[in-house]
Amino acid sequence: MIKIHTKTFIGAALTAALVMTAPALAQQGWNEGGGEQDEALTLTPNLENGIEVYEVCAACHLYEGWGQTDGTFPQLAGQHKNVTIKQLADIRALNRDNPTMYPFALPESIGGAQSIADVAAYIATLPMNPEPGLGPGTDLELGKKLYVENCVRCHGENGEGIPEKYYPRIQGQHYNYLIRQFEWIRDGKRRNANPDMVKQIQGFSDKDMSAVMDFVARQKPPAEDLGEPGWENPDFE
Ligand code: HEC
Numbered sequence: 483m484i485k486i487h488t489k490t491f492i493g494a495a496l497t498a499a500l501v502m503t504a505p506a507l508a509q510q511g512w513n514e515g516g517g518e519q520d521e522a523l524t525l526t527p528n529l530e531n532g533i534e535v536y537e538v539c540a541a542c543h544l545y546e547g548w549g550q551t552d553g554t555f556p557q558l559a560g561q562h563k564n565v566t567i568k569q570l571a572d573i574r575a576l577n578r579d580n581p582t583m584y585p586f587a588l589p590e591s592i593g594g595a596q597s598i599a600d601v602a603a604y605i606a607t608l609p610m611n612p613e614p615g616l617g618p619g620t621d622l623e624l625g626k627k628l629y630v631e632n633c634v635r636c637h638g639e640n641g642e643g644i645p646e647k648y649y650p651r652i653q654g655q656h657y658n659y660l661i662r663q664f665e666w667i668r669d670g671k672r673r674n675a676n677p678d679m680v681k682q683i684q685g686f687s688d689k690d691m692s693a694v695m696d697f698v699a700r701q702k703p704p705a706e707d708l709g710e711p712g713w714e715n716p717d718f719e
């Protein structure tokens with residue numbers, strides 16, 4: 483049985499994180515794996531510990547894992563376990579810059595590879611936000627066309643991703659977060675980006691980017707993966 487966890491206030495830790503910055507780091511190839519990523523992928527997840535670890539994450543990503551509609555904090559709920567493991571390992575290894583979150587992602591805060599496996603598996607079970615932040619809705623035809631031509635082969639027909647290849651689920655993610663990642667990937671600021679994706683999106687104008695991301699934010703996850711509006715995570719109270 484999963485016990486109910488008490489919500490704790492970690493505002494002080496949060497403030498500390500915001501003033502800390504992560505050291506800059508070296509370039510690596512895409513998804514070379516190794517180290518913690520490989521280890522976490524092979525471990526059997528313990529969901530009870532996943533809840534325990536997730537308590538730390540909830541301060542920013544919320545107990546539901548739904549993030550903020552303004553895109554400050556992404557939705558995590560429903561992301562593929564493999565993808566979350568890769569992102570966490572990358573953030574810890576400073577292969578993806580995330581100064582806000584970095585101190586909370588460290589082994590001192592959450593533990594080793596087992597904790598990564600646990601929290602990633604827990605996140606994958608969370609129902610997704612049915613009301614993500616959306617774009618202006620003015621260029622959806624263009625967005626659809628661009629999506630079909632440039633994104634389907636990796637992110638799938640409906641933005642569902644490909645877990646075995648570490649291609650993220652992007653459907654129903656907050657528009658502003660999507661835009662930020664897209665710019666960072668296009669402009670080389672997100673170091674763990676897939677080089678083939680970088681190539682694929684080089685020619686995108688800001689209008690193209692806005693159109694395709696608005697389309698992606700509006701892609702509906704399957705009904706069984708969606709939460710009800712206002713759902714509160716019963717694992718915490
Ligand atoms: C202090 C706030 C904060 C805390 C605490 C935090 N995060 Fe984050 N997280 C962020 C921010 C901000 C981003 C987006 C960074 C960016 O725009 O690239 C992010 C991004 C992520 C991503 C990448 C999402 C994607 O779609 O690629 C993952 C995975 C993630 N967080 C997991 C976690 C987990 C697991 C925990 C708990 C162990 C956690 N975060 C704790 C702020 C936080």
Ligand code: HEC
Nearest residue numbers: 632633636648649650660663664674675676678679682694
């Ligand atoms: C060659 C495969 C490929 C193509 C084509 C591709 N992507 Fe990606 N995309 C990826 C991979 C792999 C990642 C994750 C990179 C990493 O490991 O951090 C990613 C990451 C992303 C992210 C960040 C997700 C997150 O949660 O942070 C967004 C947004 C995105 N892609 C949108 C798009 C859109 C829109 C298109 C089409 C215009 C596109 N991608 C085309 C492979 C691809």
